Amino acid sequence: MTPHQFTDEELIAQFQAGNENAYLEIVARFKDRLFTFVYRFVGDRDLAEDLVQDTLVKVYTHRHAYREIARFSTWIYTIAGNLARTELRKRKRRATFSMSTLGFGEKEYELPSEDYAPTKALEGEQTEKDIRMALARLPLHFRTVIILRDVQELSYEEISKIMKIPLGTVKSRVNRARLRLQEMLANVRTKGEERSE
Amino acid sequence: MNCSQYRFKISPYLDQELTFTELKMFREHLEGCPNCAELTLQMERTQVAMRDELQASLAPDFVPRLEARIRAEINRTPSWWRQMTAPRLVGFSPISLSGAAAAALAIVVIGVSLFLPDSAPLVDPPTSSTQNNPPVMMTRNSNPASQAANPLLTTTPQDSTPGQRDSVRRDFSRQMKYVNQGRRP
Numbered sequence: 001m002t003p004h005q006f007t008d009e010e011l012i013a014q015f016q017a018g019n020e021n022a023y024l025e026i027v028a029r030f031k032d033r034l035f036t037f038v039y040r041f042v043g044d045r046d047l048a049e050d051l052v053q054d055t056l057v058k059v060y061t062h063r064h065a066y067r068e069i070a071r072f073s074t075w076i077y078t079i080a081g082n083l084a085r086t087e088l089r090k091r092k093r094r095a096t097f098s099m100s101t102l103g104f105g106e107k108e109y110e111l112p113s114e115d116y117a118p119t120k121a122l123e124g125e126q127t128e129k130d131i132r133m134a135l136a137r138l139p140l141h142f143r144t145v146i147i148l149r150d151v152q153e154l155s156y157e158e159i160s161k162i163m164k165i166p167l168g169t170v171k172s173r174v175n176r177a178r179l180r181l182q183e184m185l186a187n188v189r190t191k192g193e194e195r196s197e
Numbered sequence: 198m199n200c201s202q203y204r205f206k207i208s209p210y211l212d213q214e215l216t217f218t219e220l221k222m223f224r225e226h227l228e229g230c231p232n233c234a235e236l237t238l239q240m241e242r243t244q245v246a247m248r249d250e251l252q253a254s255l256a257p258d259f260v261p262r263l264e265a266r267i268r269a270e271i272n273r274t275p276s277w278w279r280q281m282t283a284p285r286l287v288g289f290s291p292i293s294l295s296g297a298a299a300a301a302l303a304i305v306v307i308g309v310s311l312f313l314p315d316s317a318p319l320v321d322p323p324t325s326s327t328q329n330n331p332p333v334m335m336t337r338n339s340n341p342a343s344q345a346a347n348p349l350l351t352t353t354p355q356d357s358t359p360g361q362r363d364s365v366r367r368d369f370s371r372q373m374k375y376v377n378q379g380r381r382p
Contacts, residue, residue: 027260035254045253048253049255053262053263056263060270131246131250132251175205175208178240181243
């Protein structure tokens with residue numbers, strides 16, 4: 001049986017029993033998914049990479065803390081989410097202290113250029129950029145649920161466990177987050193079209 | 198239902214969570230409302246774009262860097278702590294087993310002390326100030342009235358002054374003398 005035939009829960013059980021190869025398989029399975037989640041959450045590539053590393057180190061050092069009462073993915077996303085939230089809080093405090101007017105993550109976004117005229121090839125890139133901009137401006141509780149649901153494609157039940165909020169709250173937050181995101185995207189697109197004219 | 202109420206049905210529609218009746222009503226509304234139809238289409242596109250275009254991947258040297266970090270973490274952890282927290286016996290680490298043993302011992306001690314009969318000492322333990330004094334006899338089941346009548350039984354070394362204790366000692370010696378001579382005090 002090759003490692004990729006095992007479920008996540010079987011892999012962590014093997015790792016808990018001392019099989020280091022199982023850990024490497026876990027890393028291979030989750031690193032990009034975690035990176036996508038954390039990167040879209042914090043909006044900074046380097047910071048996201050550090051946080052994913054922290055998450056995977058925690059999985060290594062605290063492997064015996066996992067009990068098979070929840071799915072392994074729920075556990076690992078919870079660790080990553082908590083680390084990301086803590087980091088965002090720290091950054092927010094620092095930003096407040098330095099009286100900076102720039103919001104977190106804003107530095108990497110650029111306003112659409114004056115000669116913005118999307119060709120077909122650039123369209124996808126622009127859409128991604130628009131969504132990133134809009135996501136970064138969503139309140140944290142909306143951003144988290146929409147990333148977990150629409151980018152990571154997790155079930156509502158899993159999101160409920162990761163965020164430790166009731167299922168109904170998850171559904172209503174996703175609903176409102178999608179509507180809010182759509183409003184923001186519509187504003188971004190309208191501004192872009194105005195500039196291109 | 199008006200448009201603002203239908204807007205809240207778009208998300209469950211995208212997640213295919215509408216009931217048959219809700220879905221029928223929703224579709225009928227979209228047919229007659231171009232604004233809601235356009236919003237639904239846009240939200241559907243955004244959802245697809247988020248799934249397809251927001252995926253990110255790490256730099257290729259991520260795994261070697263992670264391995265180096267883990268090695269550093271392992272070297273930083275004291276070996277005694279690793280031994281204590283490593284799983285050994287039926288999946289439990291020595292530290293958790295010793296904690297469980299201590300808790301069990303505490304429960305046994307508390308349980309035994311609760312179920313034992315009243316174990317008040319028959320003789321008061323000597324204190325530093327009364328070590329030279331003869332012990333005052335205290336009977337557990339004796340009559341309190343008779344104890345009150347007998348100053349030897351009611352006087353305890355803790356609640357008497359040195360002068361009183363000397364007087365008690367003298368009385369006690371005198372009584373013992375009468376007893377030894379076969380006379381009543």
